[in-house]
Structure formats: C-alpha cells, structure tokens
Amino acid sequence: MGESLAADPGPGRQLGQLLQPRHRDGAQEVRAPVRASGSRDNRAPDDRSQDHARRRGYELCDQRARALRPDDFERFDLLVAMDAGHLRELRRRCPAALQHKISLLPGEIQIPDPYYGGADGFDHVLDLLESGCARLAQIAAGRLA
Template identity: 55%
Template sequence: MQSVLFVCLGNICRSPTAEAVMLHLVEQAGLQDRIVVDSAGTGDWHIGEAPDSRARAYGARRGYDLEPLRARQVAASDFERFDHILAMDAANLRELRRQCPVALQGKVQLLMDFAPGESGSEIADPYFGGAEGFERVLDDCETACAGLLDALRTRE
C-alpha cells in the first residue's frame, strides 16, 4: 500500500483537484486497493468546506468528482501516515518542510516534480483568477498525476 497527500494553502482549489484527478487515475488503473489518496491545506480557513464551486465545476467538465471532498488542515500525524506529501507550490513546500520531522523530509516535494520536464515548477493558485486558472490547474494535475502514478507503479 502506498499513500499520497496533496497539499495547497486552503485545500479548496488545487489540492482537491489533484486528489480527484489522482483518484480517477488510480480507479482507471484498478489500483484502489494499493494506492491511498487524500488532500489537505496548510491553512485552516476552510476546514470542513467543499472545494471551491469553480474547481468543482471545471473538474466535473473533465469527469472528476470533487463533490464529496471536504477541506482539512495538515496534521502532524500526516507526516508519518503518508509516503508522499506533495505541495502545489514553493510556499506550501516550505511550510510543510518547516512542520515535517527531519527524518521524514524525503517524503515532501512538489507535485510538478512528477511532470516530465517540469521539475521545480508550481501549480498556480487560481482562486483570484478566472476560468483559465482552473483549466491550467487541471492540465497541470493531469500531467503530474499521470507521472506520479507511473512512479508509484515502478515502486511496487
């Protein structure tokens, strides 16, 4: 069993989108019994809330179901619980590394490190923008999550 936690700031746009994309890919690959997926935020503003309505709508257009997801904040136990803790951007990566015990730092990295040719890139926060931002998040998540799934398969 392998486990993945996607992390952004509020857990209402980028990380739940990544979670939904990855859940879809895992289901398509028939690996639900071998890969666990979740998402969280470094901030606590939206705990218990559904993902942003725009993230849900744009995700649904591509066949991703964000409806059942609810925001939560990263917990100290997540660093032990998850094998891969993937930040959407450098600011959240820094915060995760600040919180993460030294012995577990190797679990924390950027999601885009799994996108071919995009290592070190960020998934931009679409919250204050328009439709193009949410479409870009989906594009980036689809590319990076496909790469992540390939990487997880090679570790089995």
C-alpha cells in the same frame, strides 16, 4: 503502504489535491488515494473547481479539506505540495527523518491558484495536475512492478 496527502490548498487549489491520479499501462491502472489539507478545514472545493473538474470526469462534491496534522508525516507515504511556499511550510513542520516524503509533483510542477482569475485558470490547473499526476502514477507503477 500509507495514504497519499497533498498539502495546504488555497481556496482554488483544493481541486488539485483532490484529483486521483490515473495511468494506464496496458491493462494496469494505478490509483492513489488523495487527501487535501489546508486552512479551509471541512470545506468543499470551490464551485468553479468542481464545475471544471466535473467536465473532465472528476466528481469532487463529497471531498473536504482538513488541516495538516502532526501525525500525517508518519501516516502518509507522500505529501505533495502545490507550490514552493507550501513545500517550505511542509518541510518546516516535518520531522527531519521524514523529509523524504515531501515533494512537489514530478518535474517540479507548481500549481498556481486560479481562485481570483478567470475560467481559463481552472483549466490550466487541471492540465498541470493531470500531467503531474500521470507522471506520479508512472513512478508509482515502476516502483510497484
């Protein structure tokens, strides 16, 4: 199985692409590697993103974004866009035979960019991401069962 990639973060969205989904079903835990892609190549997540994530037990200090590469569509099993604009861009760049690998988070969750707002925006983004990643992990666990 390939890796999972979340695509094209804005300055504050980088946080979302870097959370690793966790789901507990009895003793089973599903973890998926997550990579970030975007225009902020090799940059760490925004300090506010890191602070809010750390309060919830996520450590992002070693994470770095990178630009989406043409071979990512072959390499990764799933590319998760954070909003409809990113979804359109991924679909535009993806070969027709690999379009099935691209989606929003389950439930068509779209992640807003908290970069220009207040602290509540980062918490809201985390809430959305945890919910979407939990659903994604449930789907993955069902397919692996």
